[in-house]
Amino acid sequence: MELICTLYRIPASTSRLITVKLENIDVALRQDSFGFRLTETFEHRKLTVKSVSAALGLSRTAVHKWTKGGEISYENLRSLAKLLDVNWIWLRYGDEALSSAQAAEPIDHPVTNLRRSYIAEIMRSEELMRSALEATGIVAWEWNLVADDLIFSSSTTMIFGRELSSMADFRQSIPEADLATIECMYATGIDSNSVFEYAHPVRQPDKSVRWVKSSSKIVRDASRRPVKIIGVSRRGEVAG
Numbered sequence: 001m002e003l004i005c006t007l008y009r010i011p012a013s014t015s016r017l018i019t020v021k022l023e024n025i026d027v028a029l030r031q032d033s034f035g036f037r038l039t040e041t042f043e044h045r046k047l048t049v050k051s052v053s054a055a056l057g058l059s060r061t062a063v064h065k066w067t068k069g070g071e072i073s074y075e076n077l078r079s080l081a082k083l084l085d086v087n088w089i090w091l092r093y094g095d096e097a098l099s100s101a102q103a104a105e106p107i108d109h110p111v112t113n114l115r116r117s118y119i120a121e122i123m124r125s126e127e128l129m130r131s132a133l134e135a136t137g138i139v140a141w142e143w144n145l146v147a148d149d150l151i152f153s154s155s156t157t158m159i160f161g162r163e164l165s166s167m168a169d170f171r172q173s174i175p176e177a178d179l180a181t182i183e184c185m186y187a188t189g190i191d192s193n194s195v196f197e198y199a200h201p202v203r204q205p206d207k208s209v210r211w212v213k214s215s216s217k218i219v220r221d222a223s224r225r226p227v228k229i230i231g232v233s234r235r236g237e238v239a240g
Contacts, residue, residue, distance in 0.1 A: 033069050033094075034066070034069055034072070034091065034092055034093075035066065035067050035068050035069035035070070035151065036069075037090070037091055037094065038066055038067050038080075038091065039067050041084050041086060041091070042067070045084060045085075047084075049063045049064050049067065052080070052083065055083055056076070056079055056080065056083065058076070061165070064165065065165055066080070068149075068151040068152075068165065068166075069151050069153075070151075070152075070154075070165075071154060071155070072092070077091070077092055137158070137159065137234050137235055138159070138232050138233070138234050139152055139153055139154055139155075139156055139158070139159045139160075139232065139233050139234075140152070140153035140154075140230070140231070140232050141153065141230070141231055141232070141233065142228055142229070142230050142231075143167065143228060143229040143230075143231075144227070144228050145226055145227055145228050145229065146227055146228075148167050149166070149167055150164070150166060150167040150169075150170055152164065159212060159233050159234060159235055160173065160202050160210065160212060160233070161202060161204050161205075161210040162202070162203075162204060162205055173202050173203050174200060174201070174202065174203070175201060175203065178200045178201055179200075181200075182198065182200060185198060186218070186229065189218075190218065190226055192218075193217075193218075194217075195215055195216070195217050196214075196215070196216045196217070196231075197213070197214070197215050198213070198214055199211055199212065199213045199214075199236045200212060200214075210235070211235070211236035212233050212234070212235065212236050213233065213234055213235070213236035214231050214232065214233040214234075215231055215232055216229050216230065216231025216232075217229065217230060217231065
């Protein structure tokens with residue numbers, strides 16, 4: 001049986017809008033991220049997900065999600081930073097945030113209202129972005145084509161109906177024929193700059209099926225080689 005896959009084209013104006021949104025998400029999911037810093041610190045300290053989860057009294061799944069850029073509460077962030085002996089602002093938000101916070105702090109006062117306000121603003125902005133995605137029923141994701149790794153901006157349960165933490169989880173949740181169509185679509189359009197629009201079923205733990213709609217775009221390196229695919233997904237209607 002011949003496999004036929006279709007690229008769904010959308011109006012140019014809509015395509016440009018989605019492209020801008022996807023590029024903004026790509027910035028948020030770039031390598032200089034919480035997950036990247038955490039993984040590098042684990043390697044430097046010769047720690048593992050197992051040892052850290054045991055030290056913090058948390059599940060391995062929770063710690064593994066952090067290494068993929070998953071959400072972390074303030075309390076767990078402070079405990080994690082203390083265990084790793086690193087600055088919690090640097091761990092969560094990076095060098096620029098830490099430098100700015102330190103620059104805003106008078107030398108004689110370790111904690112000031114200005115610094116508190118700055119940190120609060122960072123956390124508030126991040127929370128607003130996450131809340132905006134959740135409020136509109138959207139989850140952002142990045143598929144690293146080199147490592148064949150998939151990360152999400154927040155919990156996938158709301159959209160996909162089940163928790164997904166890796167590319168293996170995603171592939172197992174999609175019926176084989178539908179997964180082949182998705183991979184064929186990307187393979188066919190690998191040389192284009194199109195925004196891909198598609199819908200696919202997701203197997204649920206209770207054996208039912210939920211439909212999900214996604215918009216995505218291929219991202220290339222300086223040599224124009226495809227290195228990752230970034231996208232957003234939302235609940236879809238049942239296919240008729």
